[in-house]
Amino acid sequence: xxxxxxxxxxxxxxxxxxxxxxxxxxxxxxxxxxxxxxxxxxxxxxxxxxxxxxxxxxxxxxxxxxxxxxxxxxxxxxxxxxxxxxxxxxxxxxxxxxxxxxxxxxxxxxxxxxxxxxxxxxxxxxxxxxxxxxxxxxxxxxxxxxxxxxxxxxxxxxxxxxxxxxxxxxxxxxxxxxxxxxxxxxxxxxxxxxxxxxxxxxxxxxxxxxxxxxxxxxxxxxxxxxxxxxxxxxxxxxxxxxxxxxxxxxxxxxxxxxxxxxxxxxxxxxxxx
Amino acid sequence: xxxxxxxxxxxxxxxxxxxxxxxxxxxxxxxxxxxxxxxxxxxxxxxxxxxxxxxxxxxxxxxxxxxxxxxxxxxxxxxxxxxxxxxxxxxxxxxxxxxxxxxxxxxxxxxxxxxxxxxxxxxxxxxxxxxxxxxxxxxxxxxxxxxxxxxxxxxxxxxxxxxxxxxxxxxxxxxxxxxxxxxxxxxxxxxxxxxxxxxxxxxxxxxxxxxxxxxxxxxxxxxxxxxxxxxxxxxxxxxxxxxxxxxxxxxxxxxxxxxxxxxxxxxxxxxxxxxxxxxxxxxxxxxxxxxxxxxxxxxxxxxxxxxxxxxxxxxxxxxxxxxxxxxxxxxxxxxxxxxxxxxxxxxxxxxxxxxxxxxxxxxxxxxxxxxxxxxxxxxxxxxxxxxxxxxxxxxxxxxxxxxxxxxxxx
Numbered sequence: 001x002x003x004x005x006x007x008x009x010x011x012x013x014x015x016x017x018x019x020x021x022x023x024x025x026x027x028x029x030x031x032x033x034x035x036x037x038x039x040x041x042x043x044x045x046x047x048x049x050x051x052x053x054x055x056x057x058x059x060x061x062x063x064x065x066x067x068x069x070x071x072x073x074x075x076x077x078x079x080x081x082x083x084x085x086x087x088x089x090x091x092x093x094x095x096x097x098x099x100x101x102x103x104x105x106x107x108x109x110x111x112x113x114x115x116x117x118x119x120x121x122x123x124x125x126x127x128x129x130x131x132x133x134x135x136x137x138x139x140x141x142x143x144x145x146x147x148x149x150x151x152x153x154x155x156x157x158x159x160x161x162x163x164x165x166x167x168x169x170x171x172x173x174x175x176x177x178x179x180x181x182x183x184x185x186x187x188x189x190x191x192x193x194x195x196x197x198x199x200x201x202x203x204x205x206x207x208x209x210x211x212x213x214x215x216x217x218x219x220x221x222x223x224x225x226x227x228x229x230x231x232x233x234x235x236x237x238x239x240x241x242x243x244x245x246x247x248x249x250x251x252x253x254x255x256x257x258x259x260x261x262x263x264x265x266x267x268x269x270x271x272x273x
Numbered sequence: 274x275x276x277x278x279x280x281x282x283x284x285x286x287x288x289x290x291x292x293x294x295x296x297x298x299x300x301x302x303x304x305x306x307x308x309x310x311x312x313x314x315x316x317x318x319x320x321x322x323x324x325x326x327x328x329x330x331x332x333x334x335x336x337x338x339x340x341x342x343x344x345x346x347x348x349x350x351x352x353x354x355x356x357x358x359x360x361x362x363x364x365x366x367x368x369x370x371x372x373x374x375x376x377x378x379x380x381x382x383x384x385x386x387x388x389x390x391x392x393x394x395x396x397x398x399x400x401x402x403x404x405x406x407x408x409x410x411x412x413x414x415x416x417x418x419x420x421x422x423x424x425x426x427x428x429x430x431x432x433x434x435x436x437x438x439x440x441x442x443x444x445x446x447x448x449x450x451x452x453x454x455x456x457x458x459x460x461x462x463x464x465x466x467x468x469x470x471x472x473x474x475x476x477x478x479x480x481x482x483x484x485x486x487x488x489x490x491x492x493x494x495x496x497x498x499x500x501x502x503x504x505x506x507x508x509x510x511x512x513x514x515x516x517x518x519x520x521x522x523x524x525x526x527x528x529x530x531x532x533x534x535x536x537x538x539x540x541x542x543x544x545x546x547x548x549x550x551x552x553x554x555x556x557x558x559x560x561x562x563x564x565x566x567x568x569x570x571x572x573x574x575x576x577x578x579x580x581x582x583x584x585x586x587x588x589x590x591x592x593x594x595x596x597x598x599x600x601x602x603x604x605x606x607x608x609x610x611x612x613x614x615x616x617x618x619x620x621x622x623x624x625x626x627x628x629x630x631x632x633x634x635x636x637x638x639x640x641x642x643x644x645x646x647x648x649x650x651x652x653x654x655x656x657x658x659x660x661x662x663x664x665x666x667x668x669x670x671x672x673x674x675x676x677x678x679x680x681x682x683x
Contacts, residue, residue, distance in 0.1 A: 062579060068578065068579060070422070070578075071422070073420050073422050137414075138573075139414070139419075139573040139574070139575075140414060140566075140568070140573055141573070142571070142572050142573035143566050143567065143568055143571045143572070143573040143574070144566070144571070144591075144592075145300075145565070145566045146562075146563055146564060146565070146566075147562040147563050147567075147591070147592035148591060148592045173591060173592070174586075174591035174592075177583070177586055177587070180572070180586055181579065181582070181583055181586070183572060184572045184575060184579070184582050185579060187572050187573065187575045188575035188579065190575075191419055191420060191575045191576075192420060195413075195417060195419050195420060195575075196417035196418065196419075196420055197417055
């Protein structure tokens with residue numbers, strides 16, 4: 001499969017993109033444990049998405065080669081950023097999928113421009129406030145324990161701290177300069193919309209979800225300790241067209257990295273329908 | 274003769290009643306250290322004991338008393354240093370009252386900081402030194418402040434405070450973060466044109482540039498050895514020159530800790546418990562890397578731009594030892610941040626440091642960890658009577674030699 005990396009410019013900022021596959025366009029917005037957030041390239045999950053779609057995965061501002069958006073400090077700022085990105089790509093109507101913060105942005109976009117989003121898929125998406133079900137403090141857990149250990153960060157993002165994908169993407173100690181900069185860029189982007197309250201949520205979003213009346217799919221890792229499954233339940237209940245929550249056993253927040261086949265088994269029929 | 278080196282007594286106001294096995298059972302002294310450890314009975318009178326130590330420093334002839342702001346930790350029990358400063362205005366007569374600092378992004382509206390400093394300046398008859406800082410590390414978690422725009426917001430707050438003290442009110446402040454229709458504080462500070470402003474930094478060029486441009490004093494908050502301080506001073510001197518100004522020793526301050534007793538041996542014996550309590554408990558979660566989780570700096574506190582962070586990665590090794598990681602007296606001595614010994618030993622070390630660094634404001638922590646009141650007072654007294662006069666005499670001559678424009682300042 002052809003994978004293409006390129007850059008486009010919106011409002012003077014560079015946006016790094018990875019594209020793969022052919023077919024109807026599918027925009028994928030990434031999270032922390034994800035392409036651009038920690039990995040420089042697509043993972044097997046993303047390749048799976050590209051088998052029957054034209055997959056377009058932009059990197060959030062500051063991530064994996066995209067310029068920082070220094071004035072952006074509310075979710076609204078980044079929604080306008082993505083309005084520009086989608087326009088620049090000439091995308092009139094497209095499927096939209098997102099993980100974690102990327103899922104949040106996807107949901108916010110879908111309630112504003114439902115006519116442009118053909119299908120919406122959310123995987124471990126942040127964005128909602130659910131009483132008593134806190135979104136995890138990824139910033140505190142990104143500080144190494146005992147100088148070099150990232151065990152608690154792995155525990156937050158994966159089914160277990162020694163899961164193979166966890167060890168691959170977040171090993172102890174310092175990675176290469178480029179790996180460290182990717183992680184830092186994602187934390188910096190995340191801090192603009194999730195460090196200070198509201199912590200990766202928008203209290204108004206839940207009452208707007210009815211506007212997202214396109215077909216939708218919600219997928220969650222059963223052991224998600226970053227965005228608890230209760231958030232998936234809330235999305236599934238409140239999205240406009242009704243939706244079903246698919247919970248994947250034996251996976252954490254990065255369910256698509258840990259169990260790509262199980263997630264693709266949900267995603268492919270949904271995207272093909 | 275120049276104005277001599279200025280010697281300040283700094284009190285951190287640590288919580289001294291942790292269980293002896295704290296380090297074994299708790300992974301941090303900051304933010305998440307359970308406050309069920311606070312002993313309400315033992316702690317009665319504790320803050321007053323600390324305030325009285327600072328008042329004692331004033332009677333000993335220190336040039337000032339220093340306070341700082343920290344939240345939700347055992348390292349410093351001063352979430353609001355202005356409240357302690359207020360007590361000092363009533364309990365002291367001569368020394369400067371240095372609040373280092375009010376953490377501006379934590380205050381909501383910086384106008385309140387301008388007002389409180391003005392009150393303190395009136396209550397102390399012009400003895401306030403106003404520290405302004407953005408807050409770092411732990412405070413970003415405590416008060417949710419590390420947004421990408423934090424620095425821009427901080428300097429706008431600094432400018433608002435500066436203008437509140439110096440521009441005729443009422444005026445409109447057209448800030449991006451703190452727009453105000455009416456800026457018109459009553460009372461105004463006693464000192465003209467405004468109280469001295471000190472800004473802490475940890476070697477960031479950008480902070481130095483901003484300080485230089487505004488004519489403030491730069492306080493180097495990192496605990497460094499003499500050579501590294503001298504390097505930071507050289508950088509600041511260069512930044513000052515670029516801003517059309519010139520370095521002199523009173524444009525900069527540094528932090529150190531000291532324990533003085535009759536002999537070197539006695540100093541170690543008496544300070545042992547307090548110093549190791551400070552290093553292993555108070556610095557856990559802060560300047561301690563190999564045990565617990567340091568929240569002072571790192572990827573989870575992403576308030577640096579990408580290029581700056583890349584430079585930090587290029588210039589540092591992961592998992593480096595910090596002050597709280599030292600395990601014996603020799604390593605502690607090498608770190609040159611906590612000086613322990615007889616008056617002669619400590620005099621020589623500080624004298625060398627002043628000669629090497631040419632910094633004129635020494636902010637010295639005497640009370641460490643759970644140190645007993647009588648020991649802290651003895652150390653302060655020996656310092657004030659047997660070390661301070663010699664440092665002052667030396668520096669009067671040395672500063673005048675290096676900085677001719679200071680000759681005749683006293």
